[in-house]
Amino acid sequence: MTTSLPAPLIDNLQYCNFSEKIFRELRAGGVDAIHVTIAYHESFREMVLNLEQWNRWFERFPDLLLRGTQASDVRRAQESGRTAVFFGFQNPSPIEDDIGLIEIVHQLGVRFMQLTYNNQSLLACGAYEEEDSGLTRFGRQAVAEMNRVGLVVDMSHSGERSTLEAIDASSRPIAITHANPDWWHPALRNFSDEVLRALTARDGMLGFSLYPHHLKDGSDCTLESYCAMIAEAANRYGAEHLGIGSDLCQDQPDSIVEWMRVGRWSKKIDYGEGSADNPGFPPMPAWFRDNRDWGNIRAGLAQVGFSDLEVAGLMGGNWLRFYEESFGPAQTS
Amino acid sequence: MTTSLPAPLIDNLQYCNFSEKIFRELRAGGVDAIHVTIAYHESFREMVLNLEQWNRWFERFPDLLLRGTQASDVRRAQESGRTAVFFGFQNPSPIEDDIGLIEIVHQLGVRFMQLTYNNQSLLACGAYEEEDSGLTRFGRQAVAEMNRVGLVVDMSHSGERSTLEAIDASSRPIAITHANPDWWHPALRNFSDEVLRALTARDGMLGFSLYPHHLKDGSDCTLESYCAMIAEAANRYGAEHLGIGSDLCQDQPDSIVEWMRVGRWSKKIDYGEGSADNPGFPPMPAWFRDNRDWGNIRAGLAQVGFSDLEVAGLMGGNWLRFYEESFGPAQTS
Secondary structure, X not given: OOOOOOOXXXXXXXXXXXXXXXXXXXXXXXXXXXXXXXXXXXXXXXXXXXXXXXXXXXXXXXXXEEEOOOOHHHHHHHHHOOEEEEEEEOOOHHHOOOOHHHHHHHHOOEEEEEOOEOOOOOOOOEOOOOOOOOOOHHHHHHHHHHHHHOOEXXXXXXXXXXXXXXXXXXXXXXXXXXXXXXXXXXXXXXXXXXXXXXHHHOOOEEEEOOOHHHOOOHHHOOHHHHHHHHHHHHHHHOHHXXXXXXXXXXXXXXXXXXXXXXXXXXXXXXXXXXXXXXXXOOOOOOOOOOHHHHHHHHHHHHHOOOOHHHHHHHHHHHHHHHHHHHOOOOOOO | OOOOOOOOOEEEEEOOXXXXXXXXXXXXXXXXXXXXXXXXXXXXXXXXXXXXXXXXXXXXXXXXXXXXXXXXXXXXXHHHOOEEEEEEEOOXXXXXXXXXXXXXXXXXXXXXXXXXXXXXXXXXXXXXXXXXXXXXXXXXXXXHHHHHHOOEEEOOEEOHHHHHHHHHHOOOOOEEOOOOEOOOOXXXXXXXXXXXXXXXXXXXXXXXXXXXXXXXXXXXXXXXXXHHHHHHHHHHHOHHHEEEOOOXXXXXXXXXXXXXXXXXXXXXXXXXXXXXXXXXXXXXXXXXXXXXXXXXXXXXXXXXXXXXXXHHHHHHHHXXXXXXXXXXXXXXX
């Protein structure tokens, strides 16, 4: 790739309640690309309704947004002062029980799919189950098909064993798009050193989350602590395998976090990473309230000693490289 | 377009029971592109299953086929000795009652959609209803949306009034992909001189059918009669607006023609263009049994006096030009 453009700013996970206001904040914050979640528990047909909503936004805001399907769309967004929007699922529910839907959703522009969302799925086991029996029969075939078409395996909400098996089973690098190391903050959704070493040893990517339940000291986490954690992760795993996946859920009503947690599978309330005292979305840290605050993180990374080149990679250059290698069909030899 | 390739051979309507045998016959016959029907009465989800079947064929026969989504794919097919396969619907059932599905099906590669299949639809009226009240409210909005995204309006099975209104309502040229003039053979599915003049005056395309019920003398129609009809049509409408849409339904069991005719909407048998005596697929004319017989038609067209350039256009060059103008988003001024 020959380009004189600077490295892009990419946030590899958002689930905002999107609106013109947020689209303008993305531009104000200089965000060149985002990966957005379009399914938690949706069936295929329900997920298509979410794609339709995005199509209406692309039609309505052609000066702010473009539909991203390949890495070069990030460059196109940079050149035209827009934000490229890439689609992903946090659950395999939209592919139902049908392996043929993997290529169909890729043809519809979907580029990331988690094999699980907290619970056992048809493909693998989530982080919240008591026992993780690893990839299922369908799961192994789904990973191979995802590799073939260029749909990235994302294990953000998966259990430890399933994640290790997915890293091993996948012929192409996979991602944990939004989580942190558990040696910094031992949340159920954060990952062990063993998983992160295995992930990055196979050229996989880790996107650091900014969701308060994943942060040391929660909403009170300091920018210094967050950036020092990234510096330590770079020491352990190599800065080139790291980026951001903020998990920003701006402007969502608390009913949405309930939908994420219980979908249609439970008649009870499940508080997930929250609690009965704190059931809703937690407040974001003061230094990352919304998309206009990316400059704080960029400055914080420089402060802990990263070079300009490393900061450029962490802020999006590494995700761009990963997009370039991941979104097309597998090279047949 | 600058290319040294000859004009392609394009058949703009087939609904064969596709198989490796037919894919090889397409190559033996030098067919560079086909438009295939993937929906008669299917819901959105059922239509996606048909796309999945095609994806499996593209994966299995990469040396014979490629998935066509833009005009340049015809050239890519010519250069690599394959057949480009473009998708279309003979009924709007896959978009259900949801205008957002028009862009979604375009994103899935669909390039033609009939507004009706014989019966009244949500969009317009079919050729078999007693009374045709023209485009519906949804129909007018659907045509505008199809124009915007680049999904071609096909009126092959529509009533006269609906067809005239669609020609008028559409901001881009439309198509009758598979039918003949009723002045040659007065079948219910063939079209009046008035419709064909209106269609071609707006740069629309007519694809001549080879389905025996649309032919003078049915299965006994002669090549000479067929080609003389095309010559007369060229005199009336201009050869540049004409091509072939054979409606070849090779190897289909008769249960399929029943599905086409009655879908799930009738508990009775409807014989459509057939009869109780002749309920199944009629035999093809001896000079066009399958895709290996295109040379007969090419020779027949030369025989009735068309120039080499005109023959090249009729055999596919005109469809290629139409594809170039039709499959992309509308130019915004």
